[in-house]
Amino acid sequence: MKWDDLAREPCSVARSLAVIGDRWTLMILRDVFLGVRRFEAFQARLGISRSIVTERLNLLVAEGVLERRPYQDRPVRHEYRLTDKGLDLHPVIMALVDWGDRHYAGAVGPPILRRHKGCGCDFHAVQVCSECGEPVTARDVEARPGPGVAPEAKPVA
């Protein structure tokens, strides 16, 4: 399978990865969620090829994850901001942070603390069932083919 075929797979993971599954795209999104908005900043922070930054940003804009909007005239300069669709990626980033915090932080503790504005506590994300509100782990989930036709959906791990 080629990378481009992912978008046509009957699988939501594959379709998501077709957009954000690229090597650097998620790093760019991390920065966007931290408030980085400009081309130069992405390039400098990540230290990757400028052409890659261009390409990834263009893809994210084309997919409606980011919005390219001018922040000044003369000369016209643009910044990249999360759309609502882009903000929906927050759980993905949070899940990555949590996994990294748990398994790679070491004794020192995590490099970034996240405070929940609602309660004022430092926290990590817990995934709960949308219906009953109970926490969900891998073993609590049973996958089966849905209306959009799935590739063999067997039980979980």
Add this chain to the structure above:
Amino acid sequence: MKWDDLAREPCSVARSLAVIGDRWTLMILRDVFLGVRRFEAFQARLGISRSIVTERLNLLVAEGVLERRPYQDRPVRHEYRLTDKGLDLHPVIMALVDWGDRHYAGAVGPPILRRHKGCGCDFHAVQVCSECGEPVTARDVEARPGPGVAPEAKPVA
């Protein structure tokens, strides 16, 4: 920055991506969570180069995400199973599924339905604060440098 440098970044997202951020690694993990365990199955389902399957599985085993264990002697054949560390990746996969379901499923509906064994309902994952239990969105989070030293942690989105 080179891809290998990611693991040394003071950022949990970067460290996570150093392990699972590869093009095909997350697709392999998707399959593992669906119950796929064998080399041939990964290769056949993904249709990617066998050398890539080898390399990715080896990396995931080396990182302790998967465990390679014999499931028969003569000839010795191995299967790949999630370790506890691997099971911890479930929220990442779930978040990707949810995003794909929401933005790429179309009118037909999602390709896979997930039922919560606890309550018996089809569900999607909701992220809540580990401390107060309230749902968390991007705007509810305030990031700041932690003990592990962070790169400039500015407010979110």
Add this chain to the structure above:
DNA sequence: CTACTCCGTTCATTATCTGAACTTAGGTTC
């Protein structure tokens, strides 16, 4: 003996990424 299965490895071709220079359009310093 031949065919088949599972799990890999090897390697030439092809695709992708990098790093450095260049462009465009205007601003700042002196």
Add this chain to the structure above:
DNA sequence: GAACCTAAGTTCAGATAATGAACGGAGTAG
């Protein structure tokens, strides 16, 4: 008003990684 600066790209030769196809090895089935 020449020299330099910034932000946001583009271009392209060379390095790196992925692909697809063939090959190997270790056993089983007939």
